[in-house]
Amino acid sequence: MRNAFVAELIEVARADESVMLLTADLGYNVLDPFALEFPDRFVNVGVAEQNMAGIATGLALTGRRVFIYSIATFATLRCFEQFRNGPALHNLPVCVVGVGGGYAYGNLGPSHFALEDVSAMRALGNVRVVAPSDPDQTRSALRAIAALPGPAYLRLGKGGNPAVPGLAGRFAWNTPETIRAGSELLLLATGAVAPEALAAADRLALKGIQARVAVQAHLPAEPPEELENLLRGCRGVLTVEEGCVTGGLGALVAQTISGSGLNCRLQMAGTRGALAGAVGSREFMLAGQGLDADSLADQALGLLKRKTAPVRT
Amino acid sequence: MSTMPCPITGANSQRIAQLEHLSRQMRRGILERAYAAKVGHIGSALSVADILAVLWGSVMRDAGTQKPARDRFVLCKGHAALCLYAAMCHTGRMDQATFESYCMEDTHLGVHPEPTLPGIDVGTGSLGQGLSVACGLALGLRLDRSPGRVYALLSDAECNEGQVWEAAQFAAHHKLNNLTALVDANGTQALGRTEEVLDLSPLARRWEAFGWQAVEADGHDHASLLEALEAPRDGRPRMVIAKTVIGKGVGYMEDRVAWHYKSMNAEEYARGVAEVDGVVREAAA
Structure with missing residues (x-):
């Protein structure tokens, strides 16, 4: 990159x-x-x-x-x-x-x-x-x-970040880019961790669950209409970011859902504070924070099992 | 906005007399506005009044305009902005009504300068950051082959900040000889004497050691400041250590740490104005 x-x-x-x-x-x-x-x-x-x-x-x-x-x-x-x-x-x-x-x-x-x-x-x-x-x-x-x-x-990531299949270099302000079609839930990733979300979708597909995967590269301060449109009609979304969910992509999606009154379940995968401790490769660190493909697939399954809160009218 | 006056130049004694008059006007304006707004930082504003009179009244070219080749000014010690507004007002760069909006509601004249105020190139307020911006301005002007120069005014205690010395190294390494910095060396800071809080001496030698051409001046003597600012350059960035007195011009404020923050009551205001007007002269407390 x-x-x-x-x-x-x-x-x-x-x-x-x-x-x-x-x-x-x-x-x-x-x-x-x-x-x-x-x-x-x-x-x-x-x-x-x-x-x-x-x-x-x-x-x-x-x-x-x-x-x-x-x-x-x-x-x-x-x-x-x-x-x-x-x-x-x-x-x-x-x-x-x-x-x-x-x-x-x-x-x-x-x-x-x-x-x-x-x-x-x-x-x-x-x-x-x-x-x-x-x-x-x-x-x-x-x-x-x-x-x-x-x-x-x-x-940016560092060096050696692979091309993300389906992305084809697309970028537009505010706009999530769908890189894999699916209807049962959305995996929304930002940054260099996107391939883990795609791999998680592969694992879900083996269980018969078709997850849509999208990339939100631009993280605006306020919820954009383009993101709201993607989330509208979506039963659940798992946000995937290699960083803090507080104020990050997870927070942006939470702002969007709450601000627009969407009936969409949200699970946030990401980090929760920097802690000193054992270190290893990036893959090791991602797995430790639940950001590897297996962990993401598990979190997605958990999200699907969660009951939707009753909608107040 | 009133029209821009000619800078004060010409025969030396006349020039000095005009600058001294400008300093008195500025001190009067500082007291009036600080009293009306009931805010502090008066001592710092009075401390730099003669420095800013010399810079804005005489030395800087086209400061406060939008001309690309204008000299730039960075008030690194942003808490003395009241004096900057006084300099702009009394040199015709700001109208009186704007000056009187100081620290009122919906004003662009806060305690620290904002870039949304016409004539202010750089908004400041957080100590230690201004000199870096001045370095960027100086480098940019040099790359443009512009005759514009950059002046930056720091406080002595501001030199406690590590970033000041990052900028000092950068300016020296890149030989930014269109950059002149001044330190308002009044020897006081918010909670005490600089020598007691974090001793900076010998300040001029420290700047010399960092690769600057450091000169010392009497920060309340217009001739001394002019000489320091206008002496031939030797290729290095220049530092003028301007020895000053906090609260200068108002006896009961002079050299008193308390006037870094305090605001005036009615009696203090009346005494201060009488003194600045030359009606009475009080000994320093």
């Missing part, structure tokens, strides 16, 4: 000479193609995320479109207040690019997990938060972000 990001950013920068890329000393080898082609538009600010957010604010105030790059948790939480008071309050075209969303850096441990980033950035209100599910969707999302007048957060 990060290579797709850099390749697309180079395309964007060729067309828009105001584009700059800053990094807080991360992206070894990955950012080189950009730096080589645009040496005056690339700055490694050093290991200083707070300063980077401020510099981006100043550069944007001189008419530039600025991308600031680091590991997702550092790029968002370390400089959260600087980003809030700078690009967010001034409504400037600064995009935070966070690599390693969720558990992508599995055995690097909890300091390198990005779990609360989406919740924090969604809370800012005017920041467009996007968590693409594969390299091609990353490129589409970046093109959309590069046309924005205001701030954004692009949350």
Whole structure:
């Protein structure tokens, strides 16, 4: 995903000479193609995320479109207040690019997990938060972000994220993209964990349950009509996110259901706080949080068995 | 918005006299507005009055306009915004009615500056963040080959914040010689003396060690400030350590930590105005 990001950013920068890329000393080898082609538009600010957010604010105030790059948790939480008071309050075209969303850096441990980033950035209100599910969707999302007048957060996986079957790189603001048809329930995923949702749907199909799978890459602060339309008539939805459900996709779907009075059962798969403890590969970490395909299939079955609350009229 | 006056330039003694007059007008405006709004941070505003008179009255070019090549100003110590509004008002960049909306309802003139107020490039308020933005502005102007310069005013206690030193390193490494920062070195902070809370001395040498051209000035002497700001540059970003007194100009406030936060009662207001107007002169308490 990060290579797709850099390749697309180079395309964007060729067309828009105001584009700059800053990094807080991360992206070894990955950012080189950009730096080589645009040496005056690339700055490694050093290991200083707070300063980077401020510099981006100043550069944007001189008419530039600025991308600031680091590991997702550092790029968002370390400089959260600087980003809030700078690009967010001034409504400037600064995009935070966070690599390693969720558990992508599995055995690097909890300091390198990005779990609360989406919740924090969604809370800012005017920041467009996007968590693409594969390299091609990353490129589409970046093109959309590069046309924005205001701030954004692009949350990426790491390297080696596979193409998600059925997605074909589609991305549109607010819009869930269906990648597998089904009618009995909905598995709604965001970000690089989407393949686990697809695999869970395969397991459900073996039990004769046809689950629809969709990807919600854009996580707006307020419930979008497009999401409401998808959920309308849906008996149950399992949200799947590699991060905190509080303020994340789970919360967005809960906002949508409650705000529109939908009769739709909701189960949220995701993390509930960063805890120190045993670490391992990303797969190990996902399984520990119930985000692997088997666990997701079990949660979906549980959701189908749950009784619907009586609808008040 | 009233028309923009010519910057105060020309013969030295006349220029100084005009700037001193501007400082007095600004101090009077600070007391009036702080009293009307019943808010504090008066001491900080009075502390930087002469610095802002020199910058906004004379040194900066086209500040507060929308011209791309204008000089930019970042009030890193955002809690002194009342003085910034006074400078803008008394140099013709803000009308009196707007100035009088300070801390009233539905105003863009809060205790800290907001970017929605015409003439304010950068909204501030959280200490330690402004210098980084100033670095970005300076880099952007240099990339544009613009003659525009960037001025940033910090408080001394603001240098407690680690981000200030991140920005200091960046500015020095990138040789941002269109950037000038000033520290309002009044030696006080919210809860005490800076030397007792977190000793910063020797402040100028610290900035020198970080790769800046650090000069010291009397922050209440317009000639001293002009000399520090207009001296030839040597390729490094410049830091002016401006030695100041919190509450300067109102004897009972001078060098008193309490006036970081306190607001005035009627008697204090009357005494302060009389003193700023030159009717009486009280000794520092």
